[in-house]
Amino acid sequence: MNKHSVERVLESHALEILKERYARGEINEEEYKRRKKMLLT
Numbered sequence: 001m002n003k004h005s006v007e008r009v010l011e012s013h014a015l016e017i018l019k020e021r022y023a024r025g026e027i028n029e030e031e032y033k034r035r036k037k038m039l040l041t
Contacts (some may be wrong), residue, residue: 011040018039019032
């Protein structure tokens with residue numbers, strides 16, 4: 001696995017955790033969008 005592939009896997013995992021936290025109500029929509037934007041840039 002090259003560096004780019006590893007980064008994509010980690011990014012995907014982070015997004016899944018973020019979605020779960022939003023679904024559980026741990027973070028609000030604004031925080032979800034802010035963190036998602038940070039992960040995807």
